[in-house]
Amino acid sequence: xxxxxxxxxxxxxxxxxxxxxxxxxxxxxxxxxxxxxxxxxxxxxxxxxxxxxxxxxxxxxxxxxxxxxxxxxxxxxxxxxxxxxxxxxxxxxxxxxxxxxxxxxxxxxxxxxxxxxxxxxxxxxxxxxxxxxxxxxxxxxxxxxxxxxxxxxxxxxxxxxxxxxxxxxxxxxxxxxxxxxxxxxxxxxxxxxxxxxxxxxxxxxxxxxxxxxxxxxxxxxxxxxxxxxxxxxxxxxxxxxxxxxxxxxxxxxxxxxxxxxxxxxxxxxxxxxxxxxxxxxxxxxxxxxxxxxxxxx
Numbered sequence: 352x353x354x355x356x357x358x359x360x361x362x363x364x365x366x367x368x369x370x371x372x373x374x375x376x377x378x379x380x381x382x383x384x385x386x387x388x389x390x391x392x393x394x395x396x397x398x399x400x401x402x403x404x405x406x407x408x409x410x411x412x413x414x415x416x417x418x419x420x421x422x423x424x425x426x427x428x429x430x431x432x433x434x435x436x437x438x439x440x441x442x443x444x445x446x447x448x449x450x451x452x453x454x455x456x457x458x459x460x461x462x463x464x465x466x467x468x469x470x471x472x473x474x475x476x477x478x479x480x481x482x483x484x485x486x487x488x489x490x491x492x493x494x495x496x497x498x499x500x501x502x503x504x505x506x507x508x509x510x511x512x513x514x515x516x517x518x519x520x521x522x523x524x525x526x527x528x529x530x531x532x533x534x535x536x537x538x539x540x541x542x543x544x545x546x547x548x549x550x551x552x553x554x555x556x557x558x559x560x561x562x563x564x565x566x567x568x569x570x571x572x573x574x575x576x577x578x579x580x581x582x583x584x585x586x587x588x589x590x591x592x593x594x595x596x597x598x599x600x601x602x603x604x605x606x607x608x609x610x611x612x613x614x615x616x617x618x619x620x621x622x623x624x625x626x627x628x629x630x631x632x633x634x635x636x637x638x639x640x641x642x643x644x645x646x647x648x
Contacts, residue, residue, distance in 0.1 A: 352420060355417065355418070358430065362439040366437075377641075378480070380493060380518060382500055382501065382513075383518045387513070392405045394518075396517050399421060402419060402429055405419075405511070406436065414437060419509075436471060436472050439467075443464065450624060456631060466630060471587050483499070499535060500516055503523045503534070521552035525554075543574065544572070577596070590629065594629065597613070603638075604639060
């Protein structure tokens with residue numbers, strides 16, 4: 352990395368860091384992402400070369416960030432990705448006011464104003480990570496993603512940490528399916544789903560700039576279900592109304608709160624949270640015990 356930029360990214364307070372940074376750290380792919388010295392770091396591919404992006408904890412009304420870039424032309428894109436990653440372009444008061452109208456969520460919002468929706472520094476990688484996370488634990492998903500990165504990720508040099516590679520682009524999986532399949536120690540049907548999604552992304556059959564179109568395209572792929580599509584919409588596409596209604600953490604939370612515990616009844620109740628259902632999900636998840644809910648130590 353030839354260039355180093357230290358910047359401060361402003362936001363509208365409040366910003367609750369617990370679930371935001373906790374989620375990024377708990378789902379970090381070994382070698383590609385890390386929590387280091389109180390900051391989230393990620394190796395990403397930018398248009399003009401690889402980069403390493405570091406986002407620190409909020410300081411006042413700004414987030415300190417460090418960009419290690421291969422080319423100065425990538426600075427605007429790097430800043431955009433960090434802002435999307437941390438949901439910095441949203442006034443949290445709008446969502447808090449809306450969600451507080453629900454008596455079940457009102458105490459959660461009052462206790463934790465300013466929750467943000469964790470995004471991703473790289474949308475195609477997030478799609479593949481979501482597919483790898485289908486029907487497995489967070490820890491298992493990280494393991495699968497780490498093996499894939501180790502096998503097919505492009506090496507990078509990290510002068511300020513321990514990142515070692517980029518997460519493989521969909522084209523790498525599509526062009527080397529045998530190596531990808533060897534790295535993915537999972538049932539053949541699940542491997543097929545991962546490789547099928549990678550091939551669709553590489554061929555441009557899934558447009559990640561169009562949330563509605565991306566939803567339809569992903570659902571049409573074998574092995575991809577609503578949970579994956581809503582997770583992608585929430586974390587890769589920045590859709591604040593995404594709602595993974597079948598998520599186990601969501602279902603456990605609504606049961607604890609005495610809300611409808613699934614199916615059409617839950618979807619009907621959640622319509623009152625639109626267009627901020629993804630923010631409601633953060634509050635629901637936070638009612639349970641999971642590493643994504645707390646700042647890493």
